[in-house]
Amino acid sequence: MGDVEEELEKLRAEIEKCRRCSLHKGRTKPVLGEGPAPAEIMLVGEAPGYWEDQQGKPFVGAAGRFLNELLALAGLKRSQVYITNVVKCRPPKNRDPKPEEEEACAPYLERQLSLLKPRLICTLGSHATARILSFFGLKPQPITKIHGKVFKAQSLLGGILIVPLFHPASALYKPPMKSLQFEDWKTVGRLLSET
Numbered sequence: 001m002g003d004v005e006e007e008l009e010k011l012r013a014e015i016e017k018c019r020r021c022s023l024h025k026g027r028t029k030p031v032l033g034e035g036p037a038p039a040e041i042m043l044v045g046e047a048p049g050y051w052e053d054q055q056g057k058p059f060v061g062a063a064g065r066f067l068n069e070l071l072a073l074a075g076l077k078r079s080q081v082y083i084t085n086v087v088k089c090r091p092p093k094n095r096d097p098k099p100e101e102e103e104a105c106a107p108y109l110e111r112q113l114s115l116l117k118p119r120l121i122c123t124l125g126s127h128a129t130a131r132i133l134s135f136f137g138l139k140p141q142p143i144t145k146i147h148g149k150v151f152k153a154q155s156l157l158g159g160i161l162i163v164p165l166f167h168p169a170s171a172l173y174k175p176p177m178k179s180l181q182f183e184d185w186k187t188v189g190r191l192l193s194e195t
């Protein structure tokens with residue numbers, strides 16, 4: 001096991017015991033994330049849902065299957081990307097995470113970013129987009145305005161690209177969202193072929 005993987009395992013152990021916010025009360029399994037470490041490409045979603053909470057893995061339900069389709073449009077396999085969420089424990093009834101829960105969980109996401117050192121971050125949904133843009137000193141904007149656009153930011157480790165995307169689950173509830181998501185993920189594919 002490499003150093004980064006070892007550090008991630010330590011983080012996983014911390015999260016399993018974490019009680020920094022009230023979401024620990026209803027969780028079955030916290031979801032740290034999974035994927036290559038270090039990771040060139042990182043996907044950040046909002047929060048675990050029912051199946052993620054049951055299995056302790058990110059994006060394993062219907063939204064996860066749709067995410068696999070979207071990744072394929074960008075020429076990517078799931079094994080090539082590291083996937084995590086803004087909060088690591090499932091909110092009750094899949095409600096949105098509250099600002100104080102996101103704040104409490106932010107240090108874990110920040111440690112993941114510094115360990116994994118991604119060159120490209122795709123944010124999935126409005127919560128992840130606002131969190132990641134702010135983290136890199138960029139102004140948060142509505143996801144409806146900036147989805148599929150490419151933002152450049154500087155980190156301590158050099159330049160990083162950020163592409164805000166809709167959350168895959170949004171297309172499951174609103175099928176017309178599918179074509180928008182297909183176009184955005186093709187943009188990701190073009191970006192990867194250029195860089």
Ligand code: SF4
Binds near residue numbers: 015022030089105
């Ligand atoms: S959501 Fe994050 S901060 Fe809250 S209990 Fe779970 S791991 Fe801890």
